[in-house]
Each structure stands twice: as C-alpha cells, then as structure tokens.
Amino acid sequence: MHPISIVFRKEIKDGRRDRRSLMSAFFFPILAPVLVYGMMTAIINIRTSAEQKVIPIVGMENAPTFIKWLKEQDVKVETFTGDPRQAIVDKKEELVVIIPDNYQKKFSESKTAAIEIVNDGSRTDAAATVRHFKDLVRRYNAGIASLRMIARGVSPEVIRVVIAEDIDVASKQQRAAAALNFIPMYIIMSAFVCGMGIAIDTTAGERERKTLEPLLINPVERHEIVIGKWLASSVFAATGMVMTLVLCILALAQVPLGEIGLNFHVTGSQILLMIVATLPLAFLATSMQLLLGIFAKSFKDAQSYIGLLMLIPMVPSLYLTFSPIATQDWMFAVPMLGQHILVVDVLGAKEVPAMAYVYSALSGIVLGLALVLVTARLFQKESIIRA
Amino acid sequence: MIEVQSLRKSFGEVEALKDVSFIAENGQVTGLLGPNGAGKSTTLRVLYGLVVPDEGNAFVDGLNIRQVPRQAQKSIGVLPDNQGLYVRLTAREHIEYFGRLHQVDENTLEKKATELIKLLAMESIADRPVEGFSQGEKTKVCLARALIHEPRNVLLDEPTNGLDVMTARTVRELIQELKLQGVSVLFSSHVMHEVSRLCDQIVIISEGTVVASGTTDEIREKSGEENLEEAFIKLVERVVVEREE
Numbered sequence: 001m002h003p004i005s006i007v008f009r010k011e012i013k014d015g016r017r018d019r020r021s022l023m024s025a026f027f028f029p030i031l032a033p034v035l036v037y038g039m040m041t042a043i044i045n046i047r048t049s050a051e052q053k054v055i056p057i058v059g060m061e062n063a064p065t066f067i068k069w070l071k072e073q074d075v076k077v078e079t080f081t082g083d084p085r086q087a088i089v090d091k092k093e094e095l096v097v098i099i100p101d102n103y104q105k106k107f108s109e110s111k112t113a114a115i116e117i118v119n120d121g122s123r124t125d126a127a128a129t130v131r132h133f134k135d136l137v138r139r140y141n142a143g144i145a146s147l148r149m150i151a152r153g154v155s156p157e158v159i160r161v162v163i164a165e166d167i168d169v170a171s172k173q174q175r176a177a178a179a180l181n182f183i184p185m186y187i188i189m190s191a192f193v194c195g196m197g198i199a200i201d202t203t204a205g206e207r208e209r210k211t212l213e214p215l216l217i218n219p220v221e222r223h224e225i226v227i228g229k230w231l232a233s234s235v236f237a238a239t240g241m242v243m244t245l246v247l248c249i250l251a252l253a254q255v256p257l258g259e260i261g262l263n264f265h266v267t268g269s270q271i272l273l274m275i276v277a278t279l280p281l282a283f284l285a286t287s288m289q290l291l292l293g294i295f296a297k298s299f300k301d302a303q304s305y306i307g308l309l310m311l312i313p314m315v316p317s318l319y320l321t322f323s324p325i326a327t328q329d330w331m332f333a334v335p336m337l338g339q340h341i342l343v344v345d346v347l348g349a350k351e352v353p354a355m356a357y358v359y360s361a362l363s364g365i366v367l368g369l370a371l372v373l374v375t376a377r378l379f380q381k382e383s384i385i386r387a
Numbered sequence: 388m389i390e391v392q393s394l395r396k397s398f399g400e401v402e403a404l405k406d407v408s409f410i411a412e413n414g415q416v417t418g419l420l421g422p423n424g425a426g427k428s429t430t431l432r433v434l435y436g437l438v439v440p441d442e443g444n445a446f447v448d449g450l451n452i453r454q455v456p457r458q459a460q461k462s463i464g465v466l467p468d469n470q471g472l473y474v475r476l477t478a479r480e481h482i483e484y485f486g487r488l489h490q491v492d493e494n495t496l497e498k499k500a501t502e503l504i505k506l507l508a509m510e511s512i513a514d515r516p517v518e519g520f521s522q523g524e525k526t527k528v529c530l531a532r533a534l535i536h537e538p539r540n541v542l543l544d545e546p547t548n549g550l551d552v553m554t555a556r557t558v559r560e561l562i563q564e565l566k567l568q569g570v571s572v573l574f575s576s577h578v579m580h581e582v583s584r585l586c587d588q589i590v591i592i593s594e595g596t597v598v599a600s601g602t603t604d605e606i607r608e609k610s611g612e613e614n615l616e617e618a619f620i621k622l623v624e625r626v627v628v629e630r631e632e
Contacts, residue, residue, distance in 0.1 A: 006487045010476075017475040017516075210471030214529070217435045217467060218488040219460035382438050385469075 003220040007228025015198040015236060024197030025236045029243035032186045033251035039182075040255040047260050050128035056080035056087075059099040063107070063115070066099070069140055084118045094126035095119040095133060110148060172263035174348035179262055180252065181317060184343035187245050187274070188313040188336055191281040192289075194240020196306055199233040199286050203293025204302035213385045223376035230283070230290055230372050237282035242275055270346050277342035277357060280364025284335055285309075287371035294378055316340040332359040335367055388413050388571050389540055394433055394443035403429040404440065405595040411573045411588070413539070416566050418586035419575040422623060426595040427575035428468050431544050434573075435465045447540055461489065464538030466546050470529045474518040478509060478528045481517065482535050489536035496535070503531040506564075507557060523554030530561065541565055543574035547581060559585060579616045593623040594630065 015021040054076040060067055070077055080087070084096035098116040106113035115137070119130045146156035206212045215225065249266050257264045289306050296302035316337040327345075332338040338360040345352045378384065389411040396404040404426045411417035419427050432438040434445050436456040445452045450459040472481060479500055486496045504513045507527045512520065517528055526546070534541070543562075547555040562585055565572050576582050582589060583603050590600040599606050599622050603615060610618035 001487060001490075003488060006484070010473075010480075010484050013480070014473055014475055206471075209474065210469035211473055212471070213437065213467050213469040214465070214471060214485075214532070216437055217460060217463075217465045218485060219457040220488050221457070385432075385437055 003224040004228045004231070007225050008231050011198070011202050011229055011232035012235060015201065015232060018197065018201055021197035021201055021236065025194045025240045028190050028193040029240050029247060032190065032244050033247035036186070036248050037251040037255060040252065040257070044256060044259050046125060046128050050132040053094065053129045054078050055097055055133060056093050057097045057099060058084060059101065062099040062101055062103040066140060070136065073136060075136065088118050088120050094123070094129045097133065171349065174350060176257065176262040176264045180347065181321070181344070183248055183347065184340045185313060185317040186248055187241060187278050187343060188281060188339060189310065190241045190244035191237050191278070191285040192310050192313055195233045195237025195282060195286040196289055198236045199289035200293050200299055200302040200306060202229040202233060203290055204296040204299050208298045216385065222379040223373065226290065226372055226376040226379055230286055233286035233290065234283045237286050238279055241278060241282050245274055245278065246271060266347065270349070273346045274343050277346065277360055278339045280361045281336065281339055284364040284368040287368035291371050291375045294375060294384065312336065332356040333363045335363050338363060388448055389434060389573055390446040391430065391434070392444045394430065394440045394445065396429060396433065396438060396440045403595055407592060407595065407597055409590040409597060409600055411571045413571045414566060414569040415587040416562055416572045416574070416585050417588045417590060418582040419573060419590050419592065420577065420582050420619065421592035422577060425592045427592060428544055430592070431542050431575060434542055435463055436460050462538055463540045463542055464533040464536065466529050466533050466543040468544045470525055472517045472525055472528055475516055477516055478513045478531070479504070481528050482531045485532035486535035491536050499535055499537070503534060506561070507531055522549045523551050526550055526554060526558070530558065540571045541573070543572070545575055547576070547578065579619060583615045591619060591622055593626045596626060598622045598626050
C-alpha cells in the first residue's frame with residue numbers, strides 16, 4: 001500500500017471516532033439549512049403580513065372617501081382610541097394613522113391635505129407595514145390627482161413628465177439567486193468549518209498527544225504524511241460541503257418563495273454542477289488549516305488561529321455586494337470569489353462557460369497543493385518535534 | 388550494527404553534543420548512560436533521523452543516516468522519548484499502522500502483531516482503544532509498534548521509565564530476547580543497576596561527550612571504583628571539573 005493511502009486510511013478511521021471532528025463536520029451542515037429555512041420563512045411572513053395588517057386610524061370619519069377607497073383595496077382599518085405616540089412607544093402598534101379634522105375641508109378646496117403616520121423608524125419589523133401604507137397613500141394620491149386634472153379639462157399627462165419603465169433583463173430565476181446570495185456564502189463557509197476538527201486533530205493534536213515524533217521515525221517521506229492528512233481532512237470538508245449544499249437547497253424548496261415573487265426551482269443537474277464548482281474549496285480550506293495547525297502548540301492554540309480563517313469566506317460575498325463590476329473571466333480563477341460567482345450563476349440558471357469550472361477547480365487545487373507542499377517543507381525541519 | 392562517529396550538534400546557543408562516538412554491535416546490548424541533559428536523547432534522535440548533526444556521521448547497518456535516512460530508518464525500531472499514542476485507536480491498530488508504514492505485508496502483519504501481543508502479555512487489552520491505558524500498558528503498545536517490522540537494530544529511550552515492576556521485567560526480558568536473536572540493542576537509561584545487569588557494553592555520556600565506554604568491568608577499572616554507581620559519578624564529575632577549569 002502506498003504510504004499516502006496508509007496515512008489517509010488511518011486518519012479517516014481516527015477522525016470518524018473523534019467527537020470533535022464529527023461535530024465540526026456535521027454541526028454546520030445541519031444548522032445551516034435550519035437557519036436558511038427560519039430566515040426565509042420569517043422574511044416572507046413579514047412581507048406578506050404587511051398587506052394583511054389592520055391599520056389603526058384616528059379620525060376615520062374625517063376622510064370617508066379615502067377610507068372607502070382603502071377598503072376597496074382590501075385594506076382592513078379600525079378606529080384607534082388613546083394616545084397614538086404612547087401606543088407606538090409601548091410597541092402596541094406598528095403605526096397609527098391620524099386624519100386631522102381639517103382634512104375634508106382642504107380636500108374639498110383641492111388643497112393639500114396632510115395625514116400623519118405615527119411610527120418608530122428604528123423598528124425594522126414595522127418598516128414593511130409603514131412602507132406598504134405609504135405606498136397606498138401614493139396610489140390614492142395619483143388617482144385623485146388625475147381625476148382633478150380631468151375635471152379641469154387638463155390631461156393628467158401634463159404632470160407626468162417622465163415615467164420610468166422597468167425593463168429587467170434578469171430572469172426571475174436570476175433575481176431569486178441574487179436574493180439568495182447567502183447560499184453560496186454558507187456553502188463556502190462549510191468548506192472551512194467541516195474539515196476544521198480533523199485538520200486540527202491531525203496536526204496540532206498529533207503534537208499535543210506527542211505522537212508526532214514516533215510517526216516521523218517511520219521510513220515515510222514527510223510530504224506523503226502531509227498529503228495523507230490533507231486528503232483525509234478534505235474528505236471530511238467535502239462531505240460537510242455537499243451536505244450543506246443539498247440540505248440548504250432542500251430547505252429552500254420548502255419555503256413558499258413564490259409569495260414574495262421569487263421564482264426558485266433547482267434541478268438535480270444544477271445541484272451537481274454546484275457541487276463540482278465548489279468541491280475544490282474543500283481541498284483549499286483544509287490545506288490552509290493544516291498549515292496553521294502545524295504551527296500551533298495545542299488544539300486550543302490551533303482553534304484560535306484557524307477560527308480567524310473563517311472570515312475569509314465572507315470576503316467574496318462582501319466584494320460582490322459592494323462592487324458593481326460585471327463578471328470577468330479572471331474572477332473565476334480567484335479562489336472563493338470564483339466559486340461564489342459560479343454558485344450564483346448556476347442557481348440563476350445562467351449559462352456558465354465550461355472554462356469557468358476548470359479555472360475554479362484549478363485555482364483551488366493548485367493553491368491547496370502549494371500550501372500542502374509548504375506544510376511538508378516545514379515538516380522537514382527538525383524543530384517540528386521540539387516546539 | 389550502529390556506528391556513531393564524532394557527532395556534534397548545537398541548538399542555538401546550547402551545545403547538546405560535543406563529541407559522541409561509539410559502536411553498538413549486533414547481538415549485544417549497549418547502554419547509553421548519562422545524567423539528565425547529557426545528550427542521550429539527542430544522540431538517539433540523530434540515529435533515528437529526526438535531528439541532523441552539525442558534524443560527524445551515524446551509520447545503521449552501514450547506511451549513512453544523513454545520506455539515506457529513509458533506508459536507515461527501515462532497519463531500526465524505536466521506542467522514543469515521546470511515547471504518544473492515538474487515544475481512539477486500539478493497541479492492535481497502532482501496531483498495524485506502524486507495520487504498514489514499514490511496508491510489512493498484510494499477512495505477515497497480522498501474524499506478527501498477534502505474536503508481539505502474546506510476547507508482551509497484552510492479549511486482554513489488544514483490541515481496546517488506548518485511552519485510559521496505564522503507563523505500563525502504553526509502553527507495551529509503543530514497544531510492539533516499534534518491533535512490528537522485525538528491525539535488526541532497536542533503540543530504546545529510557546524504556547523502563549515510570550514502569551511498574553512487572554512491566555519493567557517484561558521489558559528486560561524482551562531486551563534479552565532481542566539480543567539472543569542477534570539484534571543490536573541500544574538503550575539509554577539513568578538507572579544504574581538496570582544498565583549493569585543488562586548491558587554488554589556501556590557508553591557513558593556527560594555534557595555531550597563520551598567520557599567512558601566498555602564493559603562494566605572496564606568502566607570500573609578506568610574509574611578505580613568498585614561500585615558502578617560510584618564509577619559513574621566519578622567519571623561524570625571529572626568532566627564537570629575539567630570544564631570549570
């Protein structure tokens with residue numbers, strides 16, 4: 001048997017019996033889809049419930065036509081009594097609408113009438129309801145304005161100087177993929193989380209248990225040992241990644257995304273393509289962890305260095321959020337950025353050039369292999385057994 | 388056969404080995420005796436290829452450990468200073484792992500592992516994960532994994548350290564057994580009576596220098612002391628005095 005395979009088999013066997021390695025491999029893949037499901041369900045609830053909220057109104061009798069119009073729009077209203085400000089401060093209501101006594105007078109004279117929307121701008125949960133109501137007011141406004149113009153023999157088009165027509169080239173599926181930007185981030189993060197336990201155990205753990213010296217006495221090249229450990233850790237990372245990906249997609253499929261206008265449908269081949277696109281990251285992430293792991297004196301020491309690595313997967317998604325640059329070919333070759341774009345594109349059912357997969361796989365594996373060789377180099381040093 | 392020629396090694400400011408030379412013949416037990424920090428472990432580490440000397444050479448069965456470290460490592464079995472074990476693997480799995488790393492073929496591996504388990508009287512613990520093993524049980528596992536490839540040279544770094552009487556005796560018997568098989572056994576110790584009882588040759592190191600070597604009688608003669616312990620102390624002190632002058 002080849003030494004790499006001997007080391008690999010031993011590490012897999014050892015890792016499968018290690019609670020810490022298993023926890024780190026399977027905790028995230030189980031947690032992530034639960035988070036995805038919870039988050040998306042909450043978002044949908046907030047958005048849809050905004051349209052079903054009963055609007056508390058003070059002075060309903062002051063604007064009978066407006067109220068009638070609201071009811072025609074399927075908006076539920078109720079008379080509010082008490083102190084509106086207090087009700088908002090006490091978080092009893094999300095908003096209270098006040099229609100002043102002079103509303104009807106101003107309305108009849110065709111003057112601008114004010115209605116007040118009492119709300120708390122710091123409450124994110126109420127924002128959707130407030131926005132929804134303002135939208136209703138705007139629509140009512142436009143309708144009445146047009147009627148007034150027509151009554152005066154003026155075309156309503158006079159005041160509509162320019163209108164913006166929305167021509168969105170993104171498909172519904174692509175819009176959904178953009179809204180689900182956190183999915184690629186979770187998948188990339190899982191590469192770093194899932195292999196972490198075993199990567200630390202086979203490096204810092206080996207030193208902590210004083211098994212490194214006996215191991216290195218065997219007639220095996222150092223790079224063979226490192227590669228065996230790398231492959232074993234990568235199997236853990238890859239398993240966790242595939243689980244995260246598949247479970248997150250399954251969780252999303254359970255969420256009624258259609259209710260917020262997102263068209264989400266993922267086929268088996270799309271899942272397969274995403275797996276192909278992201279798998280190289282498992283190898284890259286563990287190579288970084290092994291490199292840091294051999295520097296660390298103990299398991300805890302390693303955990304604190306490697307914990308910082310977890311920030312790396314956040315970088316591409318932040319970059320893509322703030323940079324409006326169109327996707328360029330070179331981006332596929334940047335580890336993590338490339339895989340992120342690939343996942344977004346595959347999710348959005350966008351045509352992806354086959355080269356992109358090659359770039360993304362090569363960049364991940366080449367960089368990973370380079371780091372492994374650096375690690376093996378450091379393993380050659382005799383100080384490795386002393387530290 | 389193990390041959391060490393004028394080894395010198397410094398770790399930064401510290402000169403761990405100044406001048407160490409000796410030969411450990413086949414079918415003989417050679418004891419490396421010295422106080423703590425004398426350079427015993429460093430010498431052994433040079434021999435099993437983990438430390439590269441600044442000067443001098445070490446040969447295992449004529450193979451220069453600096454030039455062909457992996458080949459030389461194939462013919463040695465080592466019980467190192469660090470007797471770490473993988474807590475989740477069983478005793479047998481440890482033995483098999485090291486056997487495979489030495490390219491012992493699977494059939495021989497199983498047979499040989501069972502043999503060693505029997506020889507070291509560890510049948511009852513062989514298939515238990517080593518977590519929670521006593522020091523004696525751990526040492527047995529380390530010994531078994533060091534011997535699985537039937538090395539012609541065996542290096543033992545303080546093998547009886549911290550062992551109970553029963554296990555220490557097993558280890559001593561094992562050393563005798565290896566000797567009878569014609570193996571060259573080199574072991575370091577600071578336990579005098581053990582060295583005098585087991586060894587055919589003794590090499591005394593102090594402060595990185597070999598201060599005396601030979602049979603027990605020769606050492607006693609050289610120092611002019613009847614008792615080996617007295618001889619040892621006298622020889623070691625001589626070096627310290629010389630250095631201070």
